[in-house]
Amino acid sequence: MHNVWTLIQREYLERVRSRSFVIFTLLMPAFMAGSVLIPAKIEEMNSGGERRIVIVANNPQLAMAVDQELKAPKPKSTLSAEAGAPPVYVIQVDTNSTDAERDRLDEQVSDGRINGFLWLTDDALANHEVTYSTKEAADFHQSGELRNAIRTAVTKRRLEQKGMSGAEADALLTPIVLNTVRIEKGKEGSSGTTVFLTAFAMVMLLYLVVLIYGVSVMRSVVEEKNTRILEVLLSSVTAKELLAGKILGVGAVGLTQILVWVIFATLFSVPGLLSAKSFLGEVHIPPAGMAAFAIFFLLGYLLYSSMYAAIGSMVNTDHEAQQMQWPAMIPIILAVFLMNAVIQHPNSPLAFWLSIFPFFAPILMLVRILVVQPPLWQIALCIAIMVATVYGLLALASRIYRIGILMYGKRPTLPELRRWLRYAG
Amino acid sequence: MADVVELRGIRKSYDHFVAVDNLSLAIRAGGVYGLLGPNGAGKTSTIRMMIGITMPDEGEVRLFGEPFHRGLLHRVGYLPEERGLYKRMKVLDHLVFLGRLHNLSEQEARKRSLAWCERMQISDWTHKKVEELSKGMQQKIQFVAALLHDPELVIMDEPFAGLDPANSVMLKDVLIELKRAGKTILFSTHRMDQVERLCDAICLIDHGHAILEGDLKKIKASYGKNHVQMQYEGDPRLENCDLVESFNNYGNYVELRLKPGADAQQLLRMAVDHARISRFELLEPSLEEIFIDQVGKHA
Numbered sequence: 001m002h003n004v005w006t007l008i009q010r011e012y013l014e015r016v017r018s019r020s021f022v023i024f025t026l027l028m029p030a031f032m033a034g035s036v037l038i039p040a041k042i043e044e045m046n047s048g049g050e051r052r053i054v055i056v057a058n059n060p061q062l063a064m065a066v067d068q069e070l071k072a073p074k075p076k077s078t079l080s081a082e083a084g085a086p087p088v089y090v091i092q093v094d095t096n097s098t099d100a101e102r103d104r105l106d107e108q109v110s111d112g113r114i115n116g117f118l119w120l121t122d123d124a125l126a127n128h129e130v131t132y133s134t135k136e137a138a139d140f141h142q143s144g145e146l147r148n149a150i151r152t153a154v155t156k157r158r159l160e161q162k163g164m165s166g167a168e169a170d171a172l173l174t175p176i177v178l179n180t181v182r183i184e185k186g187k188e189g190s191s192g193t194t195v196f197l198t199a200f201a202m203v204m205l206l207y208l209v210v211l212i213y214g215v216s217v218m219r220s221v222v223e224e225k226n227t228r229i230l231e232v233l234l235s236s237v238t239a240k241e242l243l244a245g246k247i248l249g250v251g252a253v254g255l256t257q258i259l260v261w262v263i264f265a266t267l268f269s270v271p272g273l274l275s276a277k278s279f280l281g282e283v284h285i286p287p288a289g290m291a292a293f294a295i296f297f298l299l300g301y302l303l304y305s306s307m308y309a310a311i312g313s314m315v316n317t318d319h320e321a322q323q324m325q326w327p328a329m330i331p332i333i334l335a336v337f338l339m340n341a342v343i344q345h346p347n348s349p350l351a352f353w354l355s356i357f358p359f360f361a362p363i364l365m366l367v368r369i370l371v372v373q374p375p376l377w378q379i380a381l382c383i384a385i386m387v388a389t390v391y392g393l394l395a396l397a398s399r400i401y402r403i404g405i406l407m408y409g410k411r412p413t414l415p416e417l418r419r420w421l422r423y424a425g
Numbered sequence: 426m427a428d429v430v431e432l433r434g435i436r437k438s439y440d441h442f443v444a445v446d447n448l449s450l451a452i453r454a455g456g457v458y459g460l461l462g463p464n465g466a467g468k469t470s471t472i473r474m475m476i477g478i479t480m481p482d483e484g485e486v487r488l489f490g491e492p493f494h495r496g497l498l499h500r501v502g503y504l505p506e507e508r509g510l511y512k513r514m515k516v517l518d519h520l521v522f523l524g525r526l527h528n529l530s531e532q533e534a535r536k537r538s539l540a541w542c543e544r545m546q547i548s549d550w551t552h553k554k555v556e557e558l559s560k561g562m563q564q565k566i567q568f569v570a571a572l573l574h575d576p577e578l579v580i581m582d583e584p585f586a587g588l589d590p591a592n593s594v595m596l597k598d599v600l601i602e603l604k605r606a607g608k609t610i611l612f613s614t615h616r617m618d619q620v621e622r623l624c625d626a627i628c629l630i631d632h633g634h635a636i637l638e639g640d641l642k643k644i645k646a647s648y649g650k651n652h653v654q655m656q657y658e659g660d661p662r663l664e665n666c667d668l669v670e671s672f673n674n675y676g677n678y679v680e681l682r683l684k685p686g687a688d689a690q691q692l693l694r695m696a697v698d699h700a701r702i703s704r705f706e707l708l709e710p711s712l713e714e715i716f717i718d719q720v721g722k723h724a
Binding site for chain 2: 002003006007010014018224226227228229230231232233234235236237238
């Protein structure tokens with residue numbers, strides 16, 4: 001035990017002190033913050049401004065109606081998630097629908113004198129196809145707003161033509177907002193979107209950390225083989241101790257990194273969450289979810305890192321290791337692909353079987369726990385299977401490790417590997 | 426007193442290749458023991474079994490009079506043939522780490538590391554990273570690492586390989602110092618001159634077998650003084666003489682081996698007839714000759 005502790009310490013301190021660890025740990029939150037904040041900032045800069053739009057219509061009344069709809073205050077729905085003020089529309093009505101006028105407007109858009117023009121002629125309406133010409137084609141939010149405004153204005157006008165009063169038409173056309181609420185132990189919990197986003201974020205974090213540190217274990221085994229330090233170490237510690245020290249030490253580095261990120265995320269998200277609240281509702285991760293994350297992180301890490309350690313001891317160079325690491329990655333990547341299906345039907349038998357498969361479990365069972373809270377026996381069964389798998393893999397890995405680390409030269413073939421397992425006994 | 430290392434009929438095979446076969450040897454306390462043999466003879470395999478890195482398929486390994494168990498390893502210092510250090514670790518941190526794996530406290534490991542670094546003239550480098558050091562200096566660090574916990578038995582696999590003459594001398598001095606302090610030293614090599622100068626006892630291994638084992642002086646004595654070194658002017662015409670078994674001309678002098686039962690005085694008389702003899706010396710065979718003789722016999 002004393003030896004394992006010394007090995008863990010070395011593994012941990014050497015890594016945490018390294019420049020690359022410090023840089024990666026600090027850059028990641030900066031990158032994440034940047035990827036959230038910068039688009040939000042750009043959105044904010046765009047949204048507050050004026051939108052100069054020309055509406056070309058044979059019927060000026062219809063154009064005015066669209067203008068009104070655009071300027072009307074909109075109810076906050078979950079979809080119009082937006083920080084910052086809504087844009088101010090400056091609408092100009094144009095009844096000239098000749099081709100020459102269209103060319104002139106095209107020019108104005110190109111020059112930036114107007115943001116765009118709407119081709120709302122009677123012909124267009126008869127074809128049920130209206131065109132909005134703009135340079136800012138990617139602005140989905142604005143085109144959504146325009147579509148809604150046109151649809152409402154046109155429908156209202158048609159209803160009025162059928163003899164309905166303006167107030168009646170308004171009442172008919174008031175949109176319904178759908179809020180999804182998740183039931184947790186008979187109580188209303190956070191919204192479905194929140195759960196999805198939380199699950200997604202946690203699973204991605206798990207995936208990232210398990211892969212990064214699993215691979216890191218592999219690389220350090222390869223490095224020890226290459227630097228030929230192993231024999232020195234083996235004269236005072238056993239291969240098992242060496243493997244345990246490595247896996248636990250590297251795992252502790254991973255935990256440290258997550259901890260730093262969580263602290264950053266909490267600091268950063270206090271202002272961030274306040275603005276996000278408007279569309280996400282209350283973001284809170286249930287404590288059970290946190291516990292599940294911790295358990296599945298540890299088990300997932302142990303599972304994959306012992307597999308990677310075994311791979312590392314079979315190969316001689318980083319290059320070979322990279323070729324061999326792909327097969328080991330497939331299950332976890334597959335699990336990420338399957339995640340969506342499991343989120344959609346978390347209680348289906350397929351989801352159950354997939355989620356108790358030990359190589360998928362760290363991702364898929366975690367997702368199920370976050371989304372639906374499966375029965376306790378399923379969670380217990382899954383954890384038991386994982387623990388057993390981890391134990392088996394560790395035993396196997398330490399045998400391969402014991403022989404493999406002293407073997408230099410050619411990579412073993414499968415029958416050779418079987419023989420290694422026999423020697424180690 | 427019990428032997429420090431005793432191997433009883435050990436055997437190790439990998440697949441169909443037998444690395445060590447029915448090898449027995451005993452190493453007495455307080456001497457320098459040489460494990461000799463051509464490349465691929467099984468020296469490293471034998472050493473690995475002595476310190477439990479691999480287990481023999483058959484036979485028994487005993488250390489300090491007890492059957493092998495890992496608890497005994499803290500009394501052993503080991504320098505493997507495949508040497509290496511963590512490249513990015515600082516020298517002192519590295520030594521302390523290795524010392525701690527041998528049950529030293531951090532303080533004690535630090536104190537001893539610094540003292541050893543001074544002795545090996547690498548004090549200025551203790552705060553550098555291993556990768557910044559020259560190969561020779563890295564080797565010195567590894568010697569220090571093997572000796573840090575003051576082991577009773579020091580096992581070194583090809584310790585002189587790759588050392589420049591100055592460092593070789595330094596290592597030799599350290600080994601002699603350890604011997605004086607009553608430690609037991611075992612080293613493997615294929616260089617006979619080192620064994621001849623340093624060792625009290627040897628084991629000559631070839632193809633996994635021990636073909637000669639025991640006290641160096643006794644081994645040499647058993648061969649008798651049947652070797653002649655001579656210097657002369659002229660041609661003594663001894664090459665095809667029926668007293669001589671083998672003849673080796675080194676340029677400045679010749680060395681020849683007498684046939685069993687041949688009389689050295691008769692040889693001298695024959696030589697005097699043809700040449701002016703300036704030196705005629707009767708010798709024990711050199712280890713190199715014994716080695717070639719033995720390996721030849723068993724080939």
